[in-house]
Amino acid sequence: MTNESANPINVLLICGGGSSEHDVSLRTADFIQQELGKSAEFQLTRVTMDADGRFIDADGQLRELRSDKLLYNAGGSAQPVDYVIPAIHGYPGETGDLQSQLEILGLPYYGCGPEASKNCFNKVTTKLWLTALGIDNTPYKFLCAETAEEFAKAQDALSQWGSVFVKASNQGSSVGCYQVSTPEALNEALKDAFKLSPYVLVEKCLNVRELEVAAYEYHGELVVTPPGEVRAPSDTFYSYDEKYAEDSRAETFVEAEGLSEGQLDWIREASRRAFVGLQLKDLSRIDFFLTDEGEIYLNEVNTFPGMTSISMFPKMLKNQGHDFSEYLGTLIHNAVKLT
Incomplete structure (x- = not known):
């Protein structure tokens, strides 16, 4: 594959994100950076998003992606961005939030769009x-509030199925996922899951x-x-x-x-x-x-x-x-x- 233009394609690789999957995101970015580095036709810039949503480059300097499709540094100089790889697991990369921002900026990017991601x-x-x-898909019940009535639905599921998985609905990679088989453990798992998500899934354990x-x-x-x-x-x-x-x-x-x-x-x-x-x-x-x-x-x-x-x-x-x-x-x- 050859570049049709003599100019390299400027790729912005965004990783991190500040969620519980921050460190895994860095390792994913390492792999992608290694693969894109095999071709001279891509000019790659890597930034790490912190928990406050700021972009930090390899030198520890803040960078900012603006509506003119340029990536600015603290000194005011900028470089063009042609394509973005949002290599962030969990929020805001897999939730559609970051993709929505890229859609507003009119920048093409790797991966699914905002609605599919969400x-x-x-x-x-x-x-x-x-x-x-x-x-x-696996038999389930979902809980929409941390109330006695909703907890009773989960206890009924446990009585029916014998063992269940409790899952926070808005977490990835098994974060907020608990396997339980007793009423006491179920209540604790539900409380922990609701700390991570407004909705909780209770699935039959198979x-x-x-x-x-x-x-x-x-x-x-x-x-x-x-x-x-x-x-x-x-x-x-x-x-x-x-x-x-x-x-x-x-x-x-x-x-x-x-x-x-x-x-x-x-x-x-x-x-x-x-x-x-x-x-x-x-x-x-x-x-x-x-x-x-x-x-x-x-x-x-x-x-x-x-x-x-x-x-x-x-x-x-x-x-x-x-x-x-x-x-x-x-x-x-x-x-x-x-x-």
């Missing part, structure tokens, strides 16, 4: 959309295999990879720490074994239906549960999956025979052409 980040909204699209699909756009075509598999240690669920810790005990397999053609076809179709129906763009990681009884549920849609050394999305893309730097470079070229 819909997929909210676990309750995601389930409503999946049901509307005819995609099976014995499952955890499958993950990379769905992304490559040279104008939607690619859905065969599902990979994550096997968490038997004594825990796939927590935030197990997902991203360098010494994680979770095992990952880039292609899951033992699935029937019918199961593979349904996972592929559900992934395609979710990507198109939710109007995703550029990339996603779509996670499924396969129960002991052979039922398949779509668990969640990640609009900006992690890209660390142990992350599944880049592994599955590579296993598909695609080069990440070419994939991202092509997206950048196509987006810049349209502006």
Whole structure:
């Protein structure tokens, strides 16, 4: 792939964000920076967003992105920005907030748009959309207030299902997610979850295999990879720490074994239906549960999956025979052409 212009494309890589996923975002940015660094046609500037939403460059200096599509430094000088990579997990990168700002500025960017990001980040909204699209998802109840009446709904679910997951609706990467099996533990988990989100999801706990699909756009075509598999240690669920810790005990397999053609076809179709129906763009990681009884549920849609050394999305893309730097470079070229 060659640059049609003699001038490099100016790419702004934004990472950090100040949320509980700040550090993982930095590691994702390291990977993206390494991949874009393989080509001289991209002039990359990296800034880290702090908890106050300020951009700080590698020299510790404040930078500001303004409506003229220029990135200013404290001295008043500026450089052009042609394309933005919002490599932020959680708020405000996966919630649609940062994407809304980029839309206002008229800057093309990597990843899903504001509405798709917001819909997929909210676990309750995601389930409503999946049901509307005819995609099976885990049995659940959702709580809209920290009241005795709402807590009673959760206790009824626990009595019915025996064990449940409590999830803060507006958190990512298993943050605010608790597995409980006693009424006392349930009340504590609900209180903790409501500290993180105004809505709380209570899901039926199932014995499952955890499958993950990379769905992304490559040279104008939607690619859905065969599902990979994550096997968490038997004594825990796939927590935030197990997902991203360098010494994680979770095992990952880039292609899951033992699935029937019918199961593979349904996972592929559900992934395609979710990507198109939710109007995703550029990339996603779509996670499924396969129960002991052979039922398949779509668990969640990640609009900006992690890209660390142990992350599944880049592994599955590579296993598909695609080069990440070419994939991202092509997206950048196509987006810049349209502006």
